[in-house]
Amino acid sequence: MAINAIVERAKTLLRELRRANSGNVTVTFALAVIPVVGAVGAAVDYSQANSVKAAMQAAADSTALMISKEASSLNQSQVQTKADAFFKALFNRPEATGLQVVTTYTTTGGSQVKVNATSNVKTNFMGLMGITYMKVGVESQVKWGTTKLRVALALDVTGSMSSDGKMDALKTATKNLLNQMKAAAAKDGDVYVSIVPFNKDVNVGKSNYTQPWVSWADHSGYDGWDSENGDDVSTTVCYGSSGKKKKCTTSTTWVPDNHNTWNGCVTDRDQNYDISNAAPTTSNKSTLFPAEQYDQCPTSLMALSYDWNALSAKVDAMSPKGMTNQPIGIAWAFQTLTAAPFTIPAKDPNFKYTEVIILMSDGLNTENRYHKSQSSIDARQKLLCNNVKAAGITIYAIQVNTGGDPTQKVMQECASEASKFFELKSANQLVSTFNSIGTALSNLRVSK
Numbered sequence: 001m002a003i004n005a006i007v008e009r010a011k012t013l014l015r016e017l018r019r020a021n022s023g024n025v026t027v028t029f030a031l032a033v034i035p036v037v038g039a040v041g042a043a044v045d046y047s048q049a050n051s052v053k054a055a056m057q058a059a060a061d062s063t064a065l066m067i068s069k070e071a072s073s074l075n076q077s078q079v080q081t082k083a084d085a086f087f088k089a090l091f092n093r094p095e096a097t098g099l100q101v102v103t104t105y106t107t108t109g110g111s112q113v114k115v116n117a118t119s120n121v122k123t124n125f126m127g128l129m130g131i132t133y134m135k136v137g138v139e140s141q142v143k144w145g146t147t148k149l150r151v152a153l154a155l156d157v158t159g160s161m162s163s164d165g166k167m168d169a170l171k172t173a174t175k176n177l178l179n180q181m182k183a184a185a186a187k188d189g190d191v192y193v194s195i196v197p198f199n200k201d202v203n204v205g206k207s208n209y210t211q212p213w214v215s216w217a218d219h220s221g222y223d224g225w226d227s228e229n230g231d232d233v234s235t236t237v238c239y240g241s242s243g244k245k246k247k248c249t250t251s252t253t254w255v256p257d258n259h260n261t262w263n264g265c266v267t268d269r270d271q272n273y274d275i276s277n278a279a280p281t282t283s284n285k286s287t288l289f290p291a292e293q294y295d296q297c298p299t300s301l302m303a304l305s306y307d308w309n310a311l312s313a314k315v316d317a318m319s320p321k322g323m324t325n326q327p328i329g330i331a332w333a334f335q336t337l338t339a340a341p342f343t344i345p346a347k348d349p350n351f352k353y354t355e356v357i358i359l360m361s362d363g364l365n366t367e368n369r370y371h372k373s374q375s376s377i378d379a380r381q382k383l384l385c386n387n388v389k390a391a392g393i394t395i396y397a398i399q400v401n402t403g404g405d406p407t408q409k410v411m412q413e414c415a416s417e418a419s420k421f422f423e424l425k426s427a428n429q430l431v432s433t434f435n436s437i438g439t440a441l442s443n444l445r446v447s448k
Contacts (some may be wrong), residue, residue: 007203045123049134050396052096052121053398056223057092060115063103068113068142071105079105089330096136106421107352110146111186114139147352149191149445150304151181154326156361157197159299161320164402166362169427171251173434174315175356180438184310184445191445192304192345194336195314198329199322200367201292203300206232206264213280213341215288216259220270222369225291226256251259265297266290266330268369275331275384277391281339289341296322301332323367326359327381330395330414333357354444355393359414359438362400375390378410385414387429396437400430 063086071079083103088159091099096119103115120133153174161167178193185191196202218224233255240246268274270286280287298321303315336342337355347353365377388395397406397415401423409425413420422433 001122022121025314034123041331045121045134048124049121049136050245052093052119053136054170055093055136055218056117056119057138057140059087060117060138062090063087063101064113064115064140064142065106067103067115068111068144071113072111074105076105079103079113082342087115087117091117093119097133107187110143112141112143114141119412147354147445148189148348149181149184149354149356150194150337151192151356151358151443152194152304152336153177154198154329154333154357154359155318156198156199156324156326156329156363157318157320157322158199158324158361158363159296159321160324160363160403163217165427166400166402166430167318167320170360171315171318173430175312176431177434177438178308178311178315180435180442182306185306188210189307189345190306192306193311194302194304194333195311196301196329196332197298197318198325198332199296199298200325200328201265201267201294201297201322202328202332203264203297204266204289204332205300206260206262207338208264208341209259209262209291211341212282214266214287215285216256217292219290220284222267222270222290225259225262225293225430227254229261230256231294250365259291262291263293263297264300265292265294267292267294268325268331271370271380274327274369275380275387276333277331277339278385285366293313294322301336302335304345324361324363324365325368326361326365326378326385326411327377329361330357330359330381330384330388332383333359334393337393338391353439356396356441357393358396358398358434360398360400360409361408361411362402364405364408365410382413383409385410388414389416396420396422398424398430398433400424400427 030393063083066086067083074082080103084101087101088099099117101115101117103113105111105113116137116139118135118137121136123131123134155170161170171182181191181193214281216225218227229440234250234252236247236248236250238246266289269289272289278287280289282288299314299318302311305311334357337357340346365374365381366372368377371377385395394416395414397411397420399411399422401407402425412421424430424433
């Protein structure tokens with residue numbers, strides 16, 4: 001080895017200088033050459049140690065990346081064992097002795113794999129000055145999952161979804177998306193998903209009939225549930241003394257049905273609460289959600305959850321019926337991400353959060369609480385989408401246009417950017433479109 005030859009030659013010269021006795025010049029030269037040789041030798045030894053360090057760094061980087069792919073399924077002992085074996089397979093520098101590799105996996109503030117490696121590199125020149133080894137150390141870390149996802153699916157389940165295979169394609173696409181979201185979560189709570197099937201109304205679950213945020217009364221020109229569901233009940237009252245002919249009167253009173261007979265449907269809130277995510281409060285009845293016994297009530301919604309089996313079952317339960325009211329689907333998706341009546345999972349300040357609404361619809365707006373005019377409903381929807389985006393929520397909008405409808409301008413305007421609006425001409429495109437959105441969200445979640 002060239003370095004060894006140089007070292008041996010230097011040692012020989014120094015021994016000859018030590019034996020030389022030809023005068024002061026020899027002594028002076030010998031004294032002068034020591035720091036020169038030391039400086040040159042230090043540079044050579046440092047260069048060798050730096051080469052070893054570069055090789056160690058490359059091995060540490062590769063090890064950290066490899067372990068990050070499966071760390072969530074390993075315990076700490078397995079992480080250390082696998083990392084040690086992988087590192088040593090990559091790092092082959094015999095001049096480095098006493099190699100130690102320490103690998104840790106943590107999930108605080110996002111998932112992280114950290115690899116620390118140290119070794120001793122034997123010196124050549126610097127050994128003449130009593131420094132026989134140089135310690136070399138490197139560190140590599142890979143972080144991912146510092147973004148948590150919350151995704152609300154506003155899914156059109158109107159009657160027109162029964163044609164052209166759209167409902168079957170939607171179920172397949174949605175369940176595939178749920179699988180992608182599940183895979184993107186290193187642990188429970190990294191990703192939450194809510195599902196809001198909608199037609200003219202949204203079904204919030206008939207078990208909520210006792211909740212104070214449901215309105216049964218008439219207000220703002222709306223005939224409430226109590227006015228629309230019940231019967232006239234006649235009551236006869238007779239007067240007179242015993243033994244005498246009695247005088248009887250009959251009166252009829254409207255008696256609302258028991259609220260436990262409600263099917264769970266609600267219609268749009270009073271304006272302008274219909275375009276906001278304001279929490280309902282009993283002190284302001286306009287913030288409440290008006291119950292309606294809509295005979296085409298869709299499948300009930302599901303709040304944010306990481307119960308992937310239950311979410312998938314909710315998708316299976318969806319069936320097509322009713323008219324189209326995109327704003328109510330968006331409004332409830334907005335509500336599931338942000339406000340009462342839902343309990344919103346607390347956010348960890350060590351993470352970033354990305355909130356997303358995916359709106360899918362196959363038809364133009366046809367009916368809401370106030371209008372049967374598409375343009376009027378679209379105008380409310382545009383205001384609502386502006387409020388959603390102002391809250392920092394990203395909107396993807398998907399128009400499934402198999403019937404030759406015009407491109408929905410309001411859906412284009414709802415999308416957070418042009419690339420997040422999709423107009424599909426066939427039902428089977430739903431699967432690939434949901435997959436591309438799921439891939440984008442997964443990459444955001446697990447990016448390293």
